[in-house]
Amino acid sequence: MQILKAVAAFGFALAASQTTAQTEITFWHAMGGELGESTNQIAENFNASQNDYRVVPVFKGTYEEALTAGIAAFRAGEQPNILQVFDAGAATVIGAKGATVPVQDLLESNGVDFNIEDYISGVRYFFADSDGKMIGMPFNSSSPIMYYNADALEAAGVTPPETWEEFQSVTAPALKEAGYTALAQSHLPWIFTENFMSRHNLPFATNNNGYDGLDTQILVNNDALKAHFTALTDWQEKGYFEWFGTGWGDNQTPFEEGKVAIWLGSSGSFGGLAAKDLGFEFSATNLPYWETVTTEPTQTFIGGAALFAMSGKSDEENAATAAFFDFLTKPETQYLWHRETGYVPITTAAYELAKADGYYEEAPAAEVGIQQLSLPAGENTAGYRMGFYVQIRDVMNREYGRILTGETSVEDAFANIEKEANDLLSRFARTQG
Amino acid sequence: MKRAGFVNRWLPMLLLAPQLVIIAIFFYWPAAHALHSSFFLQDPFGFGSTFVGWENYTDLAGNSEYRRIAWFTVLFTCLVTFFSLALALLLAVKADKVIRGARTYRTLIMWVYAVAPPVAGFIGVIMFNQSWGPLTRVFEYFGHDMTLGVNYNDTAFAMVLVSIWKQVPVNFIFFLSGLQSIPKSIREAALIDNRSASGRFWDVTFPLLAPTGFFLLIINITYALFDTFGVIDTLVKGEPGNNPMTLVYKVYVDGFRGNDLGGSSAQSVILMVLVLILTVVQFRLVERRIHYT
Numbered sequence: 001m002q003i004l005k006a007v008a009a010f011g012f013a014l015a016a017s018q019t020t021a022q023t024e025i026t027f028w029h030a031m032g033g034e035l036g037e038s039t040n041q042i043a044e045n046f047n048a049s050q051n052d053y054r055v056v057p058v059f060k061g062t063y064e065e066a067l068t069a070g071i072a073a074f075r076a077g078e079q080p081n082i083l084q085v086f087d088a089g090a091a092t093v094i095g096a097k098g099a100t101v102p103v104q105d106l107l108e109s110n111g112v113d114f115n116i117e118d119y120i121s122g123v124r125y126f127f128a129d130s131d132g133k134m135i136g137m138p139f140n141s142s143s144p145i146m147y148y149n150a151d152a153l154e155a156a157g158v159t160p161p162e163t164w165e166e167f168q169s170v171t172a173p174a175l176k177e178a179g180y181t182a183l184a185q186s187h188l189p190w191i192f193t194e195n196f197m198s199r200h201n202l203p204f205a206t207n208n209n210g211y212d213g214l215d216t217q218i219l220v221n222n223d224a225l226k227a228h229f230t231a232l233t234d235w236q237e238k239g240y241f242e243w244f245g246t247g248w249g250d251n252q253t254p255f256e257e258g259k260v261a262i263w264l265g266s267s268g269s270f271g272g273l274a275a276k277d278l279g280f281e282f283s284a285t286n287l288p289y290w291e292t293v294t295t296e297p298t299q300t301f302i303g304g305a306a307l308f309a310m311s312g313k314s315d316e317e318n319a320a321t322a323a324f325f326d327f328l329t330k331p332e333t334q335y336l337w338h339r340e341t342g343y344v345p346i347t348t349a350a351y352e353l354a355k356a357d358g359y360y361e362e363a364p365a366a367e368v369g370i371q372q373l374s375l376p377a378g379e380n381t382a383g384y385r386m387g388f389y390v391q392i393r394d395v396m397n398r399e400y401g402r403i404l405t406g407e408t409s410v411e412d413a414f415a416n417i418e419k420e421a422n423d424l425l426s427r428f429a430r431t432q433g
Numbered sequence: 434m435k436r437a438g439f440v441n442r443w444l445p446m447l448l449l450a451p452q453l454v455i456i457a458i459f460f461y462w463p464a465a466h467a468l469h470s471s472f473f474l475q476d477p478f479g480f481g482s483t484f485v486g487w488e489n490y491t492d493l494a495g496n497s498e499y500r501r502i503a504w505f506t507v508l509f510t511c512l513v514t515f516f517s518l519a520l521a522l523l524l525a526v527k528a529d530k531v532i533r534g535a536r537t538y539r540t541l542i543m544w545v546y547a548v549a550p551p552v553a554g555f556i557g558v559i560m561f562n563q564s565w566g567p568l569t570r571v572f573e574y575f576g577h578d579m580t581l582g583v584n585y586n587d588t589a590f591a592m593v594l595v596s597i598w599k600q601v602p603v604n605f606i607f608f609l610s611g612l613q614s615i616p617k618s619i620r621e622a623a624l625i626d627n628r629s630a631s632g633r634f635w636d637v638t639f640p641l642l643a644p645t646g647f648f649l650l651i652i653n654i655t656y657a658l659f660d661t662f663g664v665i666d667t668l669v670k671g672e673p674g675n676n677p678m679t680l681v682y683k684v685y686v687d688g689f690r691g692n693d694l695g696g697s698s699a700q701s702v703i704l705m706v707l708v709l710i711l712t713v714v715q716f717r718l719v720e721r722r723i724h725y726t
Binding site for chain 2: 062064065067068071074075092093095096097098099243244245246247249250253254257388390391394397398399400401402404405407420423424427430431432
């Protein structure tokens with residue numbers, strides 16, 4: 001009996017302590033390595049900044065793995081409060097209405113001021129619905145930019161190319177002469193397809209790039225894009241361009257080793273590059289464009305990932321999530337994240353803070369991503385929304401790889417991508433029925 | 434003759450129950466689920482789904498990429514099975530003859546067995562590194578530019594090589610113990626009858642090893658079809674791209690990467706049926722010709 005009493009007392013004590021304790025929320029992310037440390041740092045800062053809530057970040061592997069883990073957990077009713085979902089998974093998570101609480105609703109219902117105009121132009125609508133309501137909070141936003149080995153360009157007597165025409169007629173031949181492979185890039189679907197369309201303000205898919213409906217058709221089989229890939233194979237033959245495989249790092253390494261003079265990567269790669277002792281000066285600038293396609297190049301859109309508030313959580317927990325999101329958008333948090341990782345600050349206020357602090361004077365290359373995202377917008381620069389997009393990217397990677405290893409022609413490859421992507425899109429449309 | 438048996442008919446059931454429960458939970462239940470989802474197109478989060486009948490299967494049949502992967506799987510399985518069995522047999526026969534330092538030789542051959550598939554794959558990634566991999570250098574010496582992750586055939590070669598390397602030790606252990614269980618008297622009799630070592634091997638040793646070989650054949654085909662997943666995933670560095678892949682990896686790519694539950698379920702049902710057919714064929718045809726001692 002004594003024991004029973006003790007147990008009961010202990011139980012009451014436990015229950016009591018829980019009611020007074022902080023509300024704890026979980027945050028599943030895909031930020032490994034240094035990025036993971038910065039993510040943990042931000043969570044710790046949030047936990048230290050107040051006493052009501054505690055956020056617990058959990059690393060779940062790659063972007064694909066994090067999304068799959070989140071989906072499996074949701075189906076089992078064990079979903080985290082916050083799930084990080086990457087650009088290609090946007091249609092999946094946003095399409096599943098009821099899986100998440102739109103971030104805009106979450107913030108507004110918890111009394112946090114929200115104005116989408118506070119966000120930087122290229123960031124605003126990628127994770128929004130067709131009415132422009134923000135569904136996912138853009139967390140780690142990056143854009144593809146052009147890094148260059150300043151020493152190599154100086155040795156070759158050229159400046160970073162503004163257009164692809166300049167690259168192929170002036171920059172690349174001079175760099176080859178100087179003993180460099182002129183160009184490499186790390187993500188063909190992201191840099192040379194999605195953002196290629198945005199940079200040239202070309203429609204990427206029907207239905208307003210997929211935002212307005214499910215019966216979307218992809219528009220990759222177009223002359224501008226095919227001409228670009230034909231040029232790539234031509235440059236490859238001439239020794240101006242080299243492709244080292246589908247993996248990101250395989251293409252970044254030759255740049256770091258000083259073999260490749262110009263590398264197209266993510267603005268988020270800046271932190272990593274700056275931390276390394278490369279043995280040469282590097283800088284960055286905007287992605288080139290084809291003057292034959294457009295004379296008024298537009299902005300690129302963001303890659304990276306957004307944070308989604310999963311549904312099925314209590315009001316207290318949602319309040320905690322809202323508080324954490326509010327903390328994330330604070331200029332100081334964004335500036336810290338921007339400086340540590342190289343991802344762009346997502347709000348204008350944070351950008352102003354970084355400028356006022358003189359950050360871009362010491363690291364001008366860090367500003368390129370945000371400048372490029374703030375270039376003039378067009379009707380095709382908000383982003384895209386396509387279902388089964390992870391698989392569509394895999395199809396692109398496969399066909400592009402075949403083009404660059406001479407296994408297929410540009411014409412056949414794009415016909416294949418168009419067909420397979422459209423099949424996947426119509427399959428996705430039916431999963432939503 | 435009196436048959437030995439249980440008096441109580443519930444006791445054997447009870448003793449079998451743990452095994453049956455495990456099979457039911459970890460095989461029949463998921464298999465039934467896979468079969469069910471293969472007839473639907475399903476929203477990953479589980480909100481919407483559309484019944485599509487056999488469409489997931491007919492889509493696969495009409496998909497040229499799926500056929501290409503199926504052919505690669507067949508070729509890959511044949512190569513890996515043949516070479517890992519042949520090399521292991523060769524090594525076992527040679528190791529069986531070693532008298533001095535036999536244990537050291539055996540241990541050296543066997544220790545690779547302890548390497549996990551992803552680690553084996555990672556070793557492959559290092560050996561075939563595009564700029565400084567030792568094996569890339571060897572190929573360079575012979576005038577071939579080996580590019581793992583770029584060239585389809587090069588990547589396929591690396592996958593086959595690493596998978597064989599990883600599997601040889603297992604086969605070696607079994608073959609060696611098979612060889613050592615051949616009675617000395619038979620060997621000595623054969624020695625008198627036939628002076629040619631290779632003749633003795635093919636006429637006497639090989640048939641006596643057949644039960645071991647048959648068992649290993651099944652194990653190796655299963656290994657090449659399924660257990661090479663870790664090797665493949667590491668060698669393609671998580672990016673399928675234009676790299677070769679096996680059917681199992683494709684199930685993972687579509688299901689776990691792409692969240693296409695219906696399509697990948699149909700693929701796994703196809704694999705299940707294939708394995709079923711394979712097993713029946715193996716036991717029906719091959720086993721009849723093998724005499725267990």
